[in-house]
Amino acid sequence: MRQVKVGIIGCGGIANGKHMPALSKLKHVEMVAFCDIVEEKALKAAEEFGVEEAKVYTDYKELLKDKTIEVIHVCTPNKSHSFITIDALENGKHVMCEKPMAKTAKEARQMVEAAKSTGNKLTIGYQNRFRSDSEYLHKVCDNGDLGEIYFAKAHAIRRRAVPTWGVFLNEEEQGGGPLIDIGTHALDLTLWMMDNHKPKMVVGKAYAKLKDQRETGNAWGDWNPEEYTVEDSAFGFIQMENGATIFLESSWALNTLETGEAKTTLCGTKAGADMKDGLRVNGVKYNAQYVEKPALSAKGVDFYDGKKESAGDREARLWIEAVVEDKEPVVKPEEAMAVTEILEAIYKSSETGQPVMLGE
CATH class of the missing domain: 3.30.360.10 (Dihydrodipicolinate Reductase; domain 2)
Known part of the structure; x- marks a missing residue:
């Protein structure tokens, strides 16, 4: 399986507790970029989970400019799920967004529409x-x-x-x-x-x-x-x-x-x-x-x-496989929107x- 470069936006509890440990177990995944409004959190995540040359950001829009990154994991507070996800999709990335999909139904619908219009994959972190x-x-x-x-x-x-x-x-x-x-x-x-x-x-x-x-x-x-x-x-x-x-x-x-x-x-x-x-x-x-x-x-x-494998590990593996093999993710965005x-x-x-x- 080819290598997949991943960027992490939000390096708090759920990123450290589920997303990054699960991704680190996949040999064909490289975490190459980390972003958090608190730079120390991003630096710590990069040191623990990133490749040697991993980059650190405090502005997620700068991270999204990296065209080598194929997948983004959005692990921020609920308020910012929708606009970060939409920006990532529109920048050519496939997105795993932590649950819940969004604060509002309107935002969730906008996320679904962005996935459809860009043709990029979107899934939500319902690991259970x-x-x-x-x-x-x-x-x-x-x-x-x-x-x-x-x-x-x-x-x-x-x-x-x-x-x-x-x-x-x-x-x-x-x-x-x-x-x-x-x-x-x-x-x-x-x-x-x-x-x-x-x-x-x-x-x-x-x-x-x-x-x-x-x-x-x-x-x-x-x-x-x-x-x-x-x-x-x-x-x-x-x-x-x-x-x-x-x-x-x-x-x-x-x-x-x-x-x-x-x-x-x-x-x-x-x-x-x-x-x-x-x-x-x-x-x-x-x-x-x-x-x-x-x-x-x-x-x-x-x-x-x-x-x-744990539920979180299996979630990450099947998500990356869906990206590489161009398959529909297990958790479909329309389901999360409902x-x-x-x-x-x-x-x-x-x-x-x-x-x-x-x-x-």
């Missing part, structure tokens, strides 16, 4: 699709084993795990809190399983009930209420054009013991499935109810633990107290 349980369940759904999936739940619930670093609590930079941060993963997973990205109507409510509390028991230490400008939980009810319905639940802080994120529950006419206790498929066979739990982590032999449209509609419904109609 690449987990072994997700891929197995997708095959189950794609094969029709569940029948028509007409009801589903998208789960993204934390009890006390508010991210207190970066700009996660800043509505202007991020566009929202847990709904747009982790709810987006659960919703993408659910729509992908259903093979249904055509929403019709959304009703939702976002809450900021706990953000003013102190001595919070939070996993990453107490948050600063003065800086907390987003919701702490949000819930939505989505009706799809074909009549299917989805309940989306998301929180960073909620008084509940029912936790779990990037999970889905599916109910079909032939069978159902959930990720509550590992992957479980349920149904009726030979006039008896059954529950099946695929052995996705079976070791096989003592010296092999069965562990495959997620953003629904999230925006939940926020809008919460503000107005009214249902929001889509797809008209």
Whole structure:
């Protein structure tokens, strides 16, 4: 496979935690340019992950002028996803943009239009699709084993795990809190399983009930209420054009013991499935109810633990392969756009107290 030169725009947490480590494991990838508004972050990333002659920038537009760079990974706060991605596409680059696709549905649509008009590839960082349980369940759904999936739940619930670093609590930079941060993963997973990205109507409510509390028991230490400008939980009810319905639940802080994120529950006419206790498929066979739990982590032999590449590693590998082999990426921009449209509609419904109609 030929060498692919990659530029990284945004050298913060998600770049260091997922994108750059995953790309560094691919022998045919060279990270040749790094950009961050904080130059020290870009310098550190270049030293750790870059080729010897890697360049460092504080202005992403200067990075995009490098015609040898074929792929850009956009790992900036949500506010800048759309215009950086569009600029990169228009400069002849293929783009992997971190989730969520954009702050607004309008921006997401503009990104899709830019990909179409330029002919360059665009994908969004929904790495939970690449987990072994997700891929197995997708095959189950794609094969029709569940029948028509007409009801589903998208789960993204934390009890006390508010991210207190970066700009996660800043509505202007991020566009929202847990709904747009982790709810987006659960919703993408659910729509992908259903093979249904055509929403019709959304009703939702976002809450900021706990953000003013102190001595919070939070996993990453107490948050600063003065800086907390987003919701702490949000819930939505989505009706799809074909009549299917989805309940989306998301929180960073909620008084509940029912936790779990990037999970889905599916109910079909032939069978159902959930990720509550590992992957479980349920149904009726030979006039008896059954529950099946695929052995996705079976070791096989003592010296092999069965562990495959991580979801982030697999996401990066398949994305680069899509570029090199000129294939459609696993996460299509139109699918990610539908997620953003629904999230925006939940926020809008919460503000107005009214249902929001889509797809008209």
